[in-house]
Amino acid sequence: MNSSAKPTTATTNVRFAGLGGTGVIKASDIFADVVFRLGNETKKAEVHGMSQRGGSVQSDVRFGSEVNSPMIPDGACDFLVVMEPTQIEVVRGGLRAGGTLITPAEIDTAKLPTSKALNVAMLGRLSRCFDFPVEVWQASLRANFPAKLHEANDKAFALGRG
Amino acid sequence: MQPSQDSSGRLLLSGNEAVALAALHCGVALGTGYPGTPSTEILESFSALGGKAQWAPNEKVAAEVALGAAFAKARVMCTMKHVGLNVAADVLFTMTYSGVDGGYVLIVADDPGMASSQNEQDSRRYAEAAVAPMFEPADSQDAYDLLKVAFETSQRWQIPVIFRLTTRVCHSKSPVKPRFAIGAKLTAADTGAPTPDFVRNIQQRVMVPGHAKPAGRRLRAKIVEIENWNNTTGPQCVERRGAELGIVVAGISYHHAREAAPEASILKLGMTYPLPMQAIRDFVSSVKRCLVIEENDPWLAAACRAAGLKVEAKDDTIFRFGELSVDRVKRIVAGDSSPEPIPMRGKPPELCVGCPHRSSFEVMKELDCIVSGDIGCYTLAALPPLAAMDMMIDMGAAVGMGLGLRHVLPREQAKRVVSVIGDSTFLHGGLPGLVEMAYNTPSTGHVLVILDNGTTAMTGQQEHPGTGRQLDGSATYQVSFENLARAAGIRNVATVNPVRERAKFKDTLAEALGKDELSVIIARSPCILAAGRIAAWEKEKAAAAKTAADTPPAEGCGCGCGCQS
Numbered sequence: 001m002n003s004s005a006k007p008t009t010a011t012t013n014v015r016f017a018g019l020g021g022t023g024v025i026k027a028s029d030i031f032a033d034v035v036f037r038l039g040n041e042t043k044k045a046e047v048h049g050m051s052q053r054g055g056s057v058q059s060d061v062r063f064g065s066e067v068n069s070p071m072i073p074d075g076a077c078d079f080l081v082v083m084e085p086t087q088i089e090v091v092r093g094g095l096r097a098g099g100t101l102i103t104p105a106e107i108d109t110a111k112l113p114t115s116k117a118l119n120v121a122m123l124g125r126l127s128r129c130f131d132f133p134v135e136v137w138q139a140s141l142r143a144n145f146p147a148k149l150h151e152a153n154d155k156a157f158a159l160g161r162g
Numbered sequence: 163m164q165p166s167q168d169s170s171g172r173l174l175l176s177g178n179e180a181v182a183l184a185a186l187h188c189g190v191a192l193g194t195g196y197p198g199t200p201s202t203e204i205l206e207s208f209s210a211l212g213g214k215a216q217w218a219p220n221e222k223v224a225a226e227v228a229l230g231a232a233f234a235k236a237r238v239m240c241t242m243k244h245v246g247l248n249v250a251a252d253v254l255f256t257m258t259y260s261g262v263d264g265g266y267v268l269i270v271a272d273d274p275g276m277a278s279s280q281n282e283q284d285s286r287r288y289a290e291a292a293v294a295p296m297f298e299p300a301d302s303q304d305a306y307d308l309l310k311v312a313f314e315t316s317q318r319w320q321i322p323v324i325f326r327l328t329t330r331v332c333h334s335k336s337p338v339k340p341r342f343a344i345g346a347k348l349t350a351a352d353t354g355a356p357t358p359d360f361v362r363n364i365q366q367r368v369m370v371p372g373h374a375k376p377a378g379r380r381l382r383a384k385i386v387e388i389e390n391w392n393n394t395t396g397p398q399c400v401e402r403r404g405a406e407l408g409i410v411v412a413g414i415s416y417h418h419a420r421e422a423a424p425e426a427s428i429l430k431l432g433m434t435y436p437l438p439m440q441a442i443r444d445f446v447s448s449v450k451r452c453l454v455i456e457e458n459d460p461w462l463a464a465a466c467r468a469a470g471l472k473v474e475a476k477d478d479t480i481f482r483f484g485e486l487s488v489d490r491v492k493r494i495v496a497g498d499s500s501p502e503p504i505p506m507r508g509k510p511p512e513l514c515v516g517c518p519h520r521s522s523f524e525v526m527k528e529l530d531c532i533v534s535g536d537i538g539c540y541t542l543a544a545l546p547p548l549a550a551m552d553m554m555i556d557m558g559a560a561v562g563m564g565l566g567l568r569h570v571l572p573r574e575q576a577k578r579v580v581s582v583i584g585d586s587t588f589l590h591g592g593l594p595g596l597v598e599m600a601y602n603t604p605s606t607g608h609v610l611v612i613l614d615n616g617t618t619a620m621t622g623q624q625e626h627p628g629t630g631r632q633l634d635g636s637a638t639y640q641v642s643f644e645n646l647a648r649a650a651g652i653r654n655v656a657t658v659n660p661v662r663e664r665a666k667f668k669d670t671l672a673e674a675l676g677k678d679e680l681s682v683i684i685a686r687s688p689c690i691l692a693a694g695r696i697a698a699w700e701k702e703k704a705a706a707a708k709t710a711a712d713t714p715p716a717e718g719c720g721c722g723c724g725c726q727s
Contacts, residue, residue: 019509032335033166036174043301044174045334053542056508068421070301070334070414073488074503090506143164 011064013072014126017091018083020057023119026144027081028059030123033140034132035063045070056087079129081122102126107160117156124160134161168337175338177331180302181239181269182207184309187342188265189355191236192216194224196590197621198243199278200332201271205241206624209634217624217633220557220590221246225253225268232262232322233367237313237355239325241269244285245556249591255292257322259377260367261384264356265313266322268294273329274457275485278620280537280555282483284459289324289435293381295388296324296435297397298412302336308432311397314354315433319384324435328457330414330485389436397432398441407495408449410442410466410473415455415486422491434462439469446471453495457486513542518615518687522582522660523550525668526611529675531580534564536592538584539620539689540613551582558583558591561599561610568604576606577675583610586618586626589641599680600651607679609671612643613660615689616696623692631699647682654681661687 014031018024025046036042046059060072072094080095081102082088088103095101107121120141127137141153166174175183181204185193193208193215195201209215218224221242228240242250247270254268270288273279289296297312299305309325316323342348350357365373392398404425411419412431419428429445431438446452446466453474454463459482463475476482476494480502486494493502513520523543526533527550535541535551536559544551553563564581571579583592592612599608618624625631630640647655654674660667667685674681688696 020511021514029166032174036166036168036172036337039168041337042174043334043336045330053511053514053539054509055511067336069417069488070330070336071418071487073421087508090508093506140166143166 010066011062011068012079013077014061014063014079014081015058015072015077015091015094016061016081016083017056017058017087017094019087020053020055022083023116024057024083025059027083027119027123028061030120030140030144031126032061032063033144034136035061037136037140038132040064041067043067043070045072056090058091079126081126083119083122100129111159113152113155117152120153120156121160124157124162127157127161166335170339171343172337172339173344174335175302175306176203176333176335177299177302177305177327178203178333179207179335180306180338181309181325181327182211182213183338183340184306185239186211186213187340187348187353188310188313189237189348189350189353190239190313191264191355191358192228192231193239193241194218194228195239195241195269196221196224196246196249197586197618197624198241198246198271199621200273200329201241201243201246201269201327202621202624203332204239204269205633206622208239215633217618217626219627221250222253225250225257228266228268229253229257229262229322231358232264232266234358234360235264235356236358237265237267237317237353239267239269242271243279244270244272244283245279245281246270247285247288248283249557251288251292254288254294254322256369256374258293258381259369259374261320261377261380262316262322263320263361264358265316267309267312267316267325268322269325269327271327271329271332272458275329275483277329282458284461285324285326286434286461287459289326293385294322294324294435295319295385295433296326297432298326298434299331299432300413300416300430301331301334302338304432305331306338306340308397310354311432315388317354317356319388321381321384321388326413326434328414328485334414385436388433389438392433392436392438393440396438396441398438399430399432400445401428401430403427405448406450408445408452409455410445410452410462411455412462413457415457415491418486418488418491419455421488423495426495437462437465439465442466443469443471446473455486455491455494457484458482510545511542512545513539514690516690518661518685518689519543519613520548521664521687522611522613522667522685523548525660525664525671526550526580526582528668529672530578531671531675532567532575532578534560534567534579534581536560536583536587537620538587538613538618539615540582540584541620556591557587558593558595560587561592561595564610565595565598565602565604565608568606568608569602573606576604579608580671580675581608581610583612584619585612585614585616585628585643586624588612588643589627593646596646596650596652596682603680605678607677607681609674610647610680610682611671612682612684614643614684614686615692616686617689617692619689619692623689623695629696630703637703643682643684647684652680652682654679655684656681657684657686659687660685
């Protein structure tokens with residue numbers, strides 16, 4: 001359900017959604033790391049625990065010059081990154097009018113080095129929406145994954161970023 | 163993985179991570195607890211930072227181990243979720259009487275909205291009931307800063323204190339500027355932690371009535387002193403904006419309120435028991451309209467009203483249930499009690515693909531069992547499509563509830579009753595139930611199935627006394643479920659793999675149900691998420707055992723002095 005409330009210019013709201021165990025929270029951790037490194041006030045909210053047992057999971061990242069609640073208000077997401085097609089209709093109401101929806105349909109998943117790297121490819125796609133230096137994204141990916149995954153992640157990120 | 167860091171040295175930490183870092187910087191000598199969402203990561207983070215952290219079999223034991231250390235002047239923290247405090251409550255209510263000699267912070271994480279809990283109890287009431295000072299941080303920086311105040315309060319007044327978190331504080335990440343750099347080597351002067359030492363004080367620590375009566379009076383006197391301190395120098399702050407609306411709030415709700423009502427003046431409380439009632443009174447009289455914002459129980463509002471303050475509170479017919487949010491606080495401020503939009507239901511959790519519990523419960527369904535169940539991943543077997551668990555209430559209850567069913571049901575139904583419990587849960591609260599089985603045995607006997615998947619799974623695969631590994635992974639004595647059953651006098655004890663030996667599991671269970679005797683069946687098969695780690699450890703253990711067996715004994719007199727005779 002969309003409300004007509006516009007987000008304050010101070011805070012940008014990005015929500016990651018999908019099913020547990022597929023890297024939704026990891027993706028949100030990396031995005032939060034990127035915006036935090038860039039000097040933003042940053043908060044993220046999610047609920048751990050039962051979601052890993054294949055249930056729905058959401059993680060909110062809010063950043064800007066000021067952030068209060070870590071949870072994005074109803075219908076106020078500027079960006080909604082949904083990693084699992086079955087969850088799109090469930091979470092779509094969180095997007096504000098004019099907000100950006102990113103789904104796996106925008107990724108050429110056949111070209112993924114591994115299906116587990118979908119979340120990184122989605123981050124690549126998301127990176128197009130911001131003017132962040134690509135080096136910061138890459139540094140964050142390196143810092144958040146073990147070395148053996150760096151090469152595959154680079155490919156996946158580039159695939160999404162285009 | 164290293165925490166996220168910005169150029170000014172701030173870290174982006176979850177509330178749990180912030181508490182762990184604060185504990186390190188406060189010189190906590192020992193952290194104890196039992197896994198419980200949303201508190202679990204505190205001890206895990208503390209251990210990863212180099213702190214001494216231990217999982218106890220349950221929260222009562224955890225609280226007692228911590229108490230011993232606190233009697234010895236150490237600083238300790240004990241972590242648990244809200245229902246865990248129910249288990250530790252027996253310790254809490256009397257240790258406020260005895261007081262402590264070091265610093266004791268009991269960290270309890272509530273779960274408004276029950277993201278992963280069996281009830282929505284409000285642990286703030288424990289502070290008042292047990293007469294323990296309580297702190298409620300609103301975010302990660304607040305948690306980091308307030309833990310220091312909590313330890314200083316505990317040490318100064320020699321009283322255990324409660325540090326109350328909620329899911330959104332535990333699991334949300336926000337920036338933290340720590341007092342010390344990561345990896346800094348800290349001295350006692352840095353942390354303020356005392357040196358452990360035992361000084362006898364029988365009257366203080368032995369709570370026979372003759373000692374407890376004066377202790378109770380001392381406790382009340384301490385609370386009055388602490389309240390005075392809280393009124394004058396306590397960790398609350400006033401954000402002065404307009405004079406039309408004032409909000410009194412603590413915890414995560416502060417942030418929701420700040421965003422929902424930018425024009426409001428806010429009194430944000432830090433120590434919420436004893437409340438700084440004079441400070442609250444001053445604030446209330448400084449605004450035209452004053453609203454108390456809190457989740458779940460109207461506890462704070464009731465306390466203000468009992469002190470004669472004119473404050474508004476949320477409409478509890480709606481807002482008592484679940485957590486608050488920016489939208490809900492807006493509604494409360496506007497007095498809007500219209501029906502809230504119903505969110506679309508997402509996919510509920512289910513057993514992982516490859517989980518051994520599926521097999522176990524399918525067998526029980528095939529045998530038409532009445533299943534008295536317990537808390538863990540296997541609780542998910544109560545949901546469709548399995549729908550194979552009939553009751554679950556609290557940790558360890560499976561055993562007792564099953565016995566109660568057997569004691570009164572007509573024979574044909576009693577013979578179908580099975581108590582089903584996980585490995586960690588059994589050691590937590592099922593052991594006394596095992597003794598009860600042998601002590602007050604139903605005439606039809608009883609069957610207890612222990613689902614041993616080698617880990618405390620639901621909370622993230624932690625170790626427990628049945629895994630043979632401590633919190634940090636180091637090897638330790640491995641408790642045997644089979645031996646425990648036999649030690650309680652149970653003669654029919656069987657171990658079987660419910661996945662690989664499914665037919666044998668079914669036959670064993672059917673046979674046990676057919677007898678009028680006590681049986682314990684250990685259904686052992688590893689949690690699919692922990693299986694790799696368990697296998698690696700078993701391999702390591704086997705290799706170590708082989709090396710020990712192959713190594714010839716060292717030459718020497720055998721006295722251990724190292725001499726060669």
